[in-house]
Amino acid sequence: MWSLQNIADSVQHWLYAxxxxxxxxxxxxxxxxxxxxxxxxxxxxxxxxxxxKVSAWMQLRxxxxxxxxxxxxxxxxxxLKLIVKEGMTPNGAxxxxxxxxxxIVMISAMVILAPLTFAKGFQIWDINIGVFFIAAISSLSVxxxxxxxxxxxxxxxxxxxxxxxxxxxxxxxxxxxxxxAIVVLSGSLKIxxxxxxxxxxxxxxxxxxxxxxxxVIFIIAVTAETNRAPFDLAExxxxxxxxxxxxxxxxxFALFFLAEYVNIFVVCALGAILFLGGWMPLHFGxxxxxxxxxxxxxxxxxxxxxxxxxxxxxxxxxWTFPRLRIDQLLNLEWKYLLPxxxxxxxxxxxxxxxxxxx
Amino acid sequence: xxxxxxxxxDPSKTSLLGDEGTDMIINVxxxxxxxxxxxxxxxxxxxxxxxxxxxxxxxxxxxIEKMCESLTFRQFIYVTSKMDYxxxxxxxHCCAMCVEKGLQIEIPPRAQVxxxxxxxxxxxxxxxxxxxALAMDVGALTPFFLAFREREMINDIMEETCGTRxxxxxxxxxxxxxxxxxxxxxxxxxxxxxxKRKIDEYDELVTDNIIFxxxxxxxxxxxxxxxxxxxxSGPAARGSGVQCDIRKLYPYEVYDKVQFEExxxxxxxxxxxxxxxxxxxxxxxxxxxxxxDNIPEGDFQAKTKAVLKLPKGxxxxxxxxxxxxxxxxxxxxxxxxxxxxxxxxxGFSNLSxxxxxxxxxxxxxxxxxxxxxxxxxxxxxx
Amino acid sequence: xxxxxxKIKITELLPLAIFEEGGEWLNVMIEPAEWLPFAxxxxxxxxxxxxxxxxxxxxxxxxxxxxxxxLTSTTFRxxxxxxxxxDRNQPEIETxxxxxxxxxxxxxxxxxxxxxxxxxxxxxxxLILPEGWEGKNPMRKDFEDPVNMIKL
Numbered sequence: 001m002w003s004l005q006n007i008a009d010s011v012q013h014w015l016y017a018x019x020x021x022x023x024x025x026x027x028x029x030x031x032x033x034x035x036x037x038x039x040x041x042x043x044x045x046x047x048x049x050x051x052x053k054v055s056a057w058m059q060l061r062x063x064x065x066x067x068x069x070x071x072x073x074x075x076x077x078x079x080l081k082l083i084v085k086e087g088m089t090p091n092g093a094x095x096x097x098x099x100x101x102x103x104i105v106m107i108s109a110m111v112i113l114a115p116l117t118f119a120k121g122f123q124i125w126d127i128n129i130g131v132f133f134i135a136a137i138s139s140l141s142v143x144x145x146x147x148x149x150x151x152x153x154x155x156x157x158x159x160x161x162x163x164x165x166x167x168x169x170x171x172x173x174x175x176x177x178x179x180x181a182i183v184v185l186s187g188s189l190k191i192x193x194x195x196x197x198x199x200x201x202x203x204x205x206x207x208x209x210x211x212x213x214x215x216v217i218f219i220i221a222v223t224a225e226t227n228r229a230p231f232d233l234a235e236x237x238x239x240x241x242x243x244x245x246x247x248x249x250x251x252x253f254a255l256f257f258l259a260e261y262v263n264i265f266v267v268c269a270l271g272a273i274l275f276l277g278g279w280m281p282l283h284f285g286x287x288x289x290x291x292x293x294x295x296x297x298x299x300x301x302x303x304x305x306x307x308x309x310x311x312x313x314x315x316x317x318x319w320t321f322p323r324l325r326i327d328q329l330l331n332l333e334w335k336y337l338l339p340x341x342x343x344x345x346x347x348x349x350x351x352x353x354x355x356x357x358x
Numbered sequence: 359x360x361x362x363x364x365x366x367x368d369p370s371k372t373s374l375l376g377d378e379g380t381d382m383i384i385n386v387x388x389x390x391x392x393x394x395x396x397x398x399x400x401x402x403x404x405x406x407x408x409x410x411x412x413x414x415x416x417x418x419x420x421x422i423e424k425m426c427e428s429l430t431f432r433q434f435i436y437v438t439s440k441m442d443y444x445x446x447x448x449x450x451h452c453c454a455m456c457v458e459k460g461l462q463i464e465i466p467p468r469a470q471v472x473x474x475x476x477x478x479x480x481x482x483x484x485x486x487x488x489x490x491a492l493a494m495d496v497g498a499l500t501p502f503f504l505a506f507r508e509r510e511m512i513n514d515i516m517e518e519t520c521g522t523r524x525x526x527x528x529x530x531x532x533x534x535x536x537x538x539x540x541x542x543x544x545x546x547x548x549x550x551x552x553x554k555r556k557i558d559e560y561d562e563l564v565t566d567n568i569i570f571x572x573x574x575x576x577x578x579x580x581x582x583x584x585x586x587x588x589x590x591s592g593p594a595a596r597g598s599g600v601q602c603d604i605r606k607l608y609p610y611e612v613y614d615k616v617q618f619e620e621x622x623x624x625x626x627x628x629x630x631x632x633x634x635x636x637x638x639x640x641x642x643x644x645x646x647x648x649x650x651d652n653i654p655e656g657d658f659q660a661k662t663k664a665v666l667k668l669p670k671g672x673x674x675x676x677x678x679x680x681x682x683x684x685x686x687x688x689x690x691x692x693x694x695x696x697x698x699x700x701x702x703x704x705g706f707s708n709l710s711x712x713x714x715x716x717x718x719x720x721x722x723x724x725x726x727x728x729x730x731x732x733x734x735x736x737x738x739x740x
Numbered sequence: 741x742x743x744x745x746x747k748i749k750i751t752e753l754l755p756l757a758i759f760e761e762g763g764e765w766l767n768v769m770i771e772p773a774e775w776l777p778f779a780x781x782x783x784x785x786x787x788x789x790x791x792x793x794x795x796x797x798x799x800x801x802x803x804x805x806x807x808x809x810x811l812t813s814t815t816f817r818x819x820x821x822x823x824x825x826x827d828r829n830q831p832e833i834e835t836x837x838x839x840x841x842x843x844x845x846x847x848x849x850x851x852x853x854x855x856x857x858x859x860x861x862x863x864x865x866x867l868i869l870p871e872g873w874e875g876k877n878p879m880r881k882d883f884e885d886p887v888n889m890i891k892l
Binding site: 055058060061155156163229230232233236237238239240241319321322323325326327 | 384391392497498502722
């Protein structure tokens with residue numbers, strides 16, 4: 001079978017058979033590094049193209065249609081433009097922090113890719129605290145954003161960064177609580193275990209209403225965490241021109257931009273893993289013909305299909321809703337989402353203890 | 359002539375604090391996505407809350423009033439299209455009416471109906487653009503494109519008859535410049551049928567949206583008394599319950615013969631101003647519907663002399679543009695050019711209330727308030 | 741109130757007021773010194789209630805300047821035009837920006853365009869013109885700009 005798991009296993013097998021274990025491991029590191037960076041940039045290209053096409057479709061436009069067939073190379077051309085552009089640093093800026101900020105944002109986005117399972121048995125690092133690792137690392141990106149806003153020495157940037165700080169820190173709570181709901185149900189923080197627990201049905205089907213509530217809260221919270229509209233207060237172009245990255249240009253800006261899209265991918269992948277069964281195919285009942293047909297579809301297609309569906313939903317939000325105001329945003333979190341998700345977690349725990357789920 | 363000193367960006371003063379130690383002074387504009395032009399606002403902020411807004415005008419000041427003093431009574435009307443470019447028909451209309459008042463020309467009924475039709479179509483186009491721009495100000499980008507889909511149809515209708523799409527220069531003293539295009543009625547019918555269906559879509563997408571309502575309800579409140587005192591007019595004042603529709607109060611052309619309602623809301627907040635404009639669009643559709651099949655036959659222009667000389671005196675005429683009361687005050691010494699001309703632009707007075715309305719609101723609210731005031735900067739600067 | 745009734749009422753308030761014939765509305769000529777109390781009365785008296793100032797401007801007559809205030813009442817819908825002759829070399833008149841707040845911006849515009857000094861105005865600065873234009877008064881008839889002037 002040509003599956004990603006087989007390819008990865010045979011490469012590893014060949015490496016360990018040919019070299020001594022230390023060198024083999026180093027070579028593996030290098031391969032994974034290249035693959036991660038490749039995935040990172042591919043995701044950037046694909047998601048930006050997708051966003052432009054989705055927005056164009058919703059806005060009665062054509063979107064990019066000049067570079068390459070249907071404009072598929074437009075993002076490539078834009079990236080090239082951003083690479084050759086001068087990366088300016090303003091005179092009044094704190095130069096070290098200003099130049100460091102985009103890297104922090106980008107690295108934290110990249111590190112989260114590690115525990116994700118892209119297909120059956122295809123994973124960089126099956127760490128036993130996978131979900132916790134993702135939650136912990138994803139909160140680091142706010143440091144980069146605050147850094148960028150403060151170091152720019154620009155009032156728009158500062159306002160944007162402060163908004164972003166308040167927003168990400170608060171929405172982390174409900175995102176975390178809705179992740180916990182699944183952790184409680186599956187009884188593990190390990191990503192492979194969570195996926196394995198959904199073999200007989202995804203949690204969104206098995207977990208009754210509390211899991212649906214957790215899913216909705218999770219989607220709202222991660223939209224806010226990734227600074228996407230309707231929660232894009234950190235950028236809020238009609239108020240703060242471009243918020244925290246007003247002063248950035250060239251590749252430094254591109255890193256922020258890329259990190260935003262990779263973050264979207266990561267949170268959507270997490271949503272797919274937790275609630276929609278990761279790479280697990282859709283099954284109804286046991287042993288039916290339908291299930292067999294579903295099993296023929298490769299696991300990576302399932303994973304990416306689910307993830308891109310969630311990404312599409314988040315893009316749909318962006319091109320439909322107006323933006324909230326900062327106080328309304330915080331009210332929504334602290335007065336509604338947080339209490340609801342706490343009570344919801346109790347309900348989920350009850351379901352898990354009494355084994356009420358399917 | 360760059361106002362360097364007013365823009366607080368001197369590196370030696372990069373302290374982010376303002377005068378009182380906790381204030382932050384921020385320059386919104388002249389280049390800013392939500393000022394809809396080159397408006398420059400110096401805002402004093404306390405955190406996110408706005409303490410004071412100080413407009414600095416003049417970035418697009420062309421001194422049209424002075425320019426008009428050396429243009430003849432036929433010529434100066436063309437310059438006025440460039441003031442409020444979104445209601446250029448109404449500007450031209452007002453100036454033509456003022457000259458006609460001085461010359462005591464009675465314009466033919468066909469021209470009157472054509473003028474009202476054009477005014478109402480322009481009002482629709484202007485309100486559509488405003489709707490899209492307001493939605494963009496509060497963060498929804500898609501409505502802008504939907505609004506332009508409909509606006510494009512009006513622009514095409516205008517292009518056929520007037521030859522231009524934005525600054526029409528179609529109204530001349532004595533009537534209109536040219537007769538209607540043969541396709542006019544057919545295309546207006548097509549537009550009305552299309553737009554009547556789409557305006558419900560507008561309501562679904564924006565008016566009923568909970569986030570939009572939260573962003574506009576109770577924001578930017580101005581009482582009726584304050585609105586009057588600030589000289590506000592148009593939908594912005596009608597949102598506070600001020601009766602100020604010139605079409606009803608001082609009817610001109612055939613406005614006293616058509617059935618329509620003056621839309622008045624009393625809440626005085628951004629949402630009320632929004633509703634006034636949305637309902638006004640429906641009223642405009644109804645006016646167009648009443649007139650489009652009843653355009654009288656006859657001349658489209660009264661006979662006028664080649665050189666117009668206004669008798670010595672002062673003339674004032676006003677119309678209701680999409681933004682409010684637009685007035686023209688002409689002082690004539692009996693020559694071929696006006697001695698002094700003054701344009702009373704609605705945006706200028708509406709802008710003066712901005713400071714009052716934004717006090718204590720958040721910076722995001724200020725953008726929404728500016729959106730509902732529907733500022734057009736060339737109209738303010740003239 | 742009709743035009744004649746207004747005329748009688750205004751004569752009661754200002755016996756020395758001169759009425760200008762012609763024009764669409766009643767024109768009252770007053771002395772600049774009389775303006776502030778008169779304006780207050782126009783705004784406050786219950787049967788006048790001129791609460792809406794829809795136009796404020798100035799005309800340069802080469803020998804003198806003339807301030808114009810177009811006032812209307814949103815309750816009674818009567819309109820009046822108040823005119824006041826100002827000395828061209830030292831034009832000064834009391835501000836009415838505390839009575840009709842719209843006057844604040846309009847007076848600033850007249851100040852920079854015609855050089856009329858509004859006494860006790862809260863914030864009499866240039867509004868439209870950039871810095872360096874104080875005292876140049878471009879809307880006056882004798883203003884010359886060698887570069888940007890339109891001459892027929």
